[in-house]
Amino acid sequence: MQPSRDISRLIEIMAALRNPVGGCPWDLEQDFSSIRHYTIEEAYEVADAIERADFADLREELGDLLLQPIYHAQMASELGQFDIGDVIYGITEKLIRRHPHVFGDMDASSSNAAKGRWEAIKAEERAAKAARKGETTPSILDDVPNVLPALARAEKLTKRAAKVGFDWPDFQAVQAKVEEELAEVAEAQASGNAAAVHEEIGDLLFAVANLARHAGIDAEAALRDANYKFTRRFHHVEARCREDSIEPGEAGLERLDRYWNEVRAADKA
Structure with missing residues (x-):
């Protein structure tokens, strides 16, 4: 087995590592749950290399991240669920469908117009996904992953809610909410109620994430x-x-x- 620039070689290597005959004992012991944290860690390491502008590290970390979908797809294939070809087909189909202004006859003269169409298509996809699950009234908050870092998820939740008008009118209003939540933290602390302090600090952090969104700042970053x-x-x-x-x-x-x-x-x- 020799290294290659062709992704098919990576797929072959992963299959060999998972082969019950002659494969790697450690790789054979893994399942989706046991390696999921590696997927998250590798994504963060890619982000770290980008922030440091270290392209040598970025090349390596992208390779480590690329291994993760190959690994998961290999295990899914062993269970007869799907293989990496299905994964690639799915993402290519989605990109083509979400960009009718590039791959179809729809016009999008600006990035805002393209983004608007993208959001409309995503809303249609959420509705279709809910229908497949037997849910007749999909939530606009559906598919905001629970495993996102808490600040990032808070920002995404408030951004989704804002799309239907559930939002503070301006930065100053959110700033006032932050000050209100900070006062409630102090009140809870004075009461000696640890559960209340926990809740109020959570509300304060959520309000700060909302403040960052209104300022155009990525709270997580x-x-x-x-x-x-x-x-x-x-x-x-x-x-x-x-x-x-x-x-x-x-x-x-x-x-x-x-x-x-x-x-x-x-x-x-």
Whole structure:
């Protein structure tokens, strides 16, 4: 078996790994549930390579991600459900159907017009999917995946609801809602009711995700960037502790805060 640029070789390798005769014992033990977290992890690693603009890593991570649908399709094929050809046919059919302005005779002179047609087709698809399941009244929130990161899902849910007019009128109204939710967190905390604090902090985070959407900001990306910034700044704090020959846990808040403010000031310079 030799590497190849042809995707059929990857399919052959996956089939060999899953072959009960001579296959890989680890791969043979896996099922859809046991490898699903790898699918999610690989997608995040692709996103990380993109954010770092590391094209060598991106090439490798895209390969790791590509393996995931091949793996799942191989297991489905073994169960007689579908194979990778069915997967490829399905996505090509969907792309052609959702782009009649490219592959048909419909005109879409702008990106907004193309997006509008895309959304209309997706609504038709949701209705058809609901009909197949025996549901006569599909929800506009259908097919927003439960496994999305919570902030990303909150943003998507509010975006869907906004399509039918269920939305705050402007940024200022959402900002007021955030302030209201923050006050309710404080009230719940003062009551000593842990369940209420849990609920109110959830409401606050949901309102913040909505605020980000109204500002045109990707809440999930904004939080990732904030995590990165905190990590970078805290690394500076640790480095300054090493320079002063003191352990971070023994430095005290005043000293740690001074180091933190150094890097904050440098960021703003």
